[in-house]
Amino acid sequence: MAPPVRYCIPGERLCNLEEGSPGSGTYTRHGYIFSSLAGCLTKSSENGALPVISVMRETESQLLPDVGTIVTCKVSSINSRFAKVHILYVGSTPLKNSFRGTIRKEDVRATEKDKISLGDAQSNYLLTTAENELGVVVAHSESGVQMVPISWCEMQCPKTHTKEFRKVARVQPEFLQT
Amino acid sequence: MPGDHRRIRGPEESQPPQLYAADEDEAPAARDPTRLRPVYARAGLLSQAKGSAYLEAGGTKVLCAVSGPRQAEGSERGGGPAGAGGEAPAALRGRLLCDFRRAPFAGRRRRAPPGGGEERELALALQEALEPAVRLGRYPRAQLEVSALLLEDGGSALAAALTAAALALADAGVEMYDLVVGCGLSRTPEPAPTWLLDPTRLEEERAAAGLTVALMPVLNQVAGLLGSGEGGPPESWAEAVRLGLEGCQRLYPVLQQCLVRAARRRGAAAPS
Numbered sequence: 001m002a003p004p005v006r007y008c009i010p011g012e013r014l015c016n017l018e019e020g021s022p023g024s025g026t027y028t029r030h031g032y033i034f035s036s037l038a039g040c041l042t043k044s045s046e047n048g049a050l051p052v053i054s055v056m057r058e059t060e061s062q063l064l065p066d067v068g069t070i071v072t073c074k075v076s077s078i079n080s081r082f083a084k085v086h087i088l089y090v091g092s093t094p095l096k097n098s099f100r101g102t103i104r105k106e107d108v109r110a111t112e113k114d115k116i117s118l119g120d121a122q123s124n125y126l127l128t129t130a131e132n133e134l135g136v137v138v139a140h141s142e143s144g145v146q147m148v149p150i151s152w153c154e155m156q157c158p159k160t161h162t163k164e165f166r167k168v169a170r171v172q173p174e175f176l177q178t
Numbered sequence: 179m180p181g182d183h184r185r186i187r188g189p190e191e192s193q194p195p196q197l198y199a200a201d202e203d204e205a206p207a208a209r210d211p212t213r214l215r216p217v218y219a220r221a222g223l224l225s226q227a228k229g230s231a232y233l234e235a236g237g238t239k240v241l242c243a244v245s246g247p248r249q250a251e252g253s254e255r256g257g258g259p260a261g262a263g264g265e266a267p268a269a270l271r272g273r274l275l276c277d278f279r280r281a282p283f284a285g286r287r288r289r290a291p292p293g294g295g296e297e298r299e300l301a302l303a304l305q306e307a308l309e310p311a312v313r314l315g316r317y318p319r320a321q322l323e324v325s326a327l328l329l330e331d332g333g334s335a336l337a338a339a340l341t342a343a344a345l346a347l348a349d350a351g352v353e354m355y356d357l358v359v360g361c362g363l364s365r366t367p368e369p370a371p372t373w374l375l376d377p378t379r380l381e382e383e384r385a386a387a388g389l390t391v392a393l394m395p396v397l398n399q400v401a402g403l404l405g406s407g408e409g410g411p412p413e414s415w416a417e418a419v420r421l422g423l424e425g426c427q428r429l430y431p432v433l434q435q436c437l438v439r440a441a442r443r444r445g446a447a448a449p450s
Contacts (some may be wrong), residue, residue, distance in 0.1 A: 007446065009441075097246075
């Protein structure tokens with residue numbers, strides 16, 4: 001029989017900072033750990049270190065693109081300076097409401113960066129594809145057929161055999177689902 | 179003229195009509211000024227909304243729903259202080275958009291939906307009281323929408339809406355520092371003014387002044403305060419605030435149980 005689950009509500013004082021370390025869904029104040037969500041309390045007992053106390057909700061609701069996460073997006077418009085995208089998936093979970101993002105020209109490659117100007121704070125997410133495993137995964141040629149990547153910077157259309165330049169992503173094997 | 183058949187004649191004597199009028203507006207019976215009406219609270223009842231809550235206190239019925247977080251509108255605000263020392267400018271914090279609506283059948287007389295300034299003022303009060311409780315820093319560039327619908331106004335409507343909104347936010351999985359509990363008060367008119375906790379609609383109509391207090395019970399911090407009416411000595415208002423805070427603390431266990439029950443229901447419905 002599973003042990004009885006303990007549910008907690010936002011603002012409920014869980015325990016002392018000496019008895020546990022705060023995990024997700026909690027915050028600390030005055031030396032105590034408080035819950036920040038209405039969900040079930042989980043204690044992960046680590047060997048040696050303090051148990052990590054976190055509050056879990058069944059549906060992963062805080063799905064906001066965070067700094068450093070890998071996202072999958074669809075390009076909505078292209079400009080000579082940047083491309084505007086709709087962020088559709090964060091990690092491998094789809095978003096209910098899509099967010100807007102921007103990929104600036106200088107953030108596409110790790111080399112050959114142009115100088116950026118400071119002071120342009122935008123309220124879109126800034127994305128970059130400046131790593132080997134980031135870049136274009138799916139692209140359609142001008143005839144509308146899905147293209148096949150042939151090198152890290154070229155993709156070929158199987159129907160018309162024309163090559164087009166794209167910065168292709170070398171997707172890690174664990175992300176590929178067959 | 180005797181035998182006048184064309185006129186309809188009334189009775190010989192007549193009495194004032196008040197004798198026959200149904201006396202529905204009786205003066206409210208003396209009551210314990212610190213009594214709280216029993217509250218029914220239920221969270222997680224709307225399947226389409228991210229989070230929802232329904233609160234009933236006496237005759238006041240409020241339904242609240244939360245949706246989001248979604249991309250904040252208000253694009254491309256040209257630079258706040260650009261990244262000084264890596265601190266997120268205020269433009270990166272999330273936003274809370276509150277909407278308070280009174281159903282047309284909520285009061286005695288039918289009121290058409292655009293209710294004018296009162297609904298906007300109450301929506302602003304809702305936002306001011308809920309903002310300190312929600313961890314908006316965890317939702318950068320996103321906005322959360324809270325809409326409260328008052329189904330029946332039986333007194334202290336704003337307080338009920340505040341409590342329902344906090345329950346709905348917690349039910350939606352929005353990270354919060356604490357719940358917000360609201361409590362309404364009203365002061366009886368001149369001969370012997372006393373502050374009554376959780377007034378009914380009749381008491382509110384006859385009141386000389388009204389006050390709504392919002393408290394975060396665990397942190398013991400006042401989240402919002404809205405008062406109106408005739409002035410009075412400041413000690414009287416201070417006593418009212420104290421009374422309201424006590425009322426909020428008394429209400430907290432009911433809300434705690436409601437959220438735990440909703441979490442349990444959610445856990446049982448979706449076995450992970």
